[in-house]
Amino acid sequence: MKWSIMVGVAALSLVGGKILAQPAAAPLDVRQIMQQHTNPATLAIWDVGNNAMGDEGGIDPALMDQEKWDRLAASATQLAEAGRAMGAGTSFIAAAADNSTVGEGEITMAQVQTHLDGDPAKFRELGEALAAHSDKLAAAARAKDAPAAGELIAAMDTVCEDCHARFWYPE
Ligand code: HEC
Known part of the structure; x- marks a missing residue:
């Protein structure tokens, strides 16, 4: 089984770089x-994980090299930063006004906004959970710990x- 995006959204192109620093009060x-x-x-x-997947699932260390471990560590670090930014948010908007279009039958950004407004503390907590999980993956990648990295990617x-x-x- 390939690790794949469960959210059913088309792949977006890879964008490097850090999350833009925002003034503390900006949503x-x-x-x-x-x-x-x-x-x-x-x-x-997932690209690194899928290309190094062993017969039994997980990561086969023989299919990894320094470049792949480095890429895994860097991507996990980027993901941790995104999680931490969500965990540190003081207020949230679902989407910018000029980027609020959704497909027919999809949840609207106005509905997402209602969900966010309902429990921002829980949102921050789940952002922190993403950061914690991603930090563990970055550490496993730096240690070249294939079993741990495989489990963390799968989860x-x-x-x-x-x-x-x-x-x-x-629901
Ligand atoms: C703390 C909350 C939170 C976490 C954690 C989270 N997301 Fe999201 N994500 C959201 C919310 C809320 C939306 C709906 C708003 C939207 O559609 O952009 C969303 C939407 C998305 C979308 C659709 C973006 C679009 O074009 O509208 C993608 C893709 C996505 N998430 C990927 C991920 C992936 C991959 C992960 C895990 C590595 C993740 N998200 C973790 C809150 C989260």
Whole structure:
């Protein structure tokens, strides 16, 4: 089984770089951080993981090299920064006014805004959970610990899903 994006959204192109520093009081744009940081970093992690997957799943260290471990560590660090930015947000907007379009039948950004306004503390907590998980993955990549890295990559979609199921498309 390939690790894949569970959110059903087309892959966005890889964008490097750090999250732009914002004044403390500026609301955090959730869609922007998903599109520009969280998703590209996750796609890069899955790319390394899928290309080094062993017969039994997990990561086969023989299929890894220094460049791949470095890429995994860098992407996990980028993902941790995105999680920390969400964890540190004082207020949140679902999306910018000029980036609020959704497909037919999809949850609107106005609905997402209602979810965010309902429990920002929980949102911060789930952002911190993403940061903690990603920090562990970055550490495993730096230590070239294939079993740990494989397990952390496999569990990543649950960390995404925990927040999406609550703040994006709750039942
Ligand atoms: C702390 C909460 C939270 C976490 C953790 C989280 N997301 Fe999201 N994500 C959201 C919310 C809220 C939305 C809905 C707003 C939107 O559609 O952009 C969203 C939307 C998205 C979208 C759709 C973006 C778009 O074009 O509208 C993608 C892709 C995505 N997330 C990827 C991920 C991935 C991959 C992870 C895990 C590595 C993740 N998210 C973790 C809150 C989170």
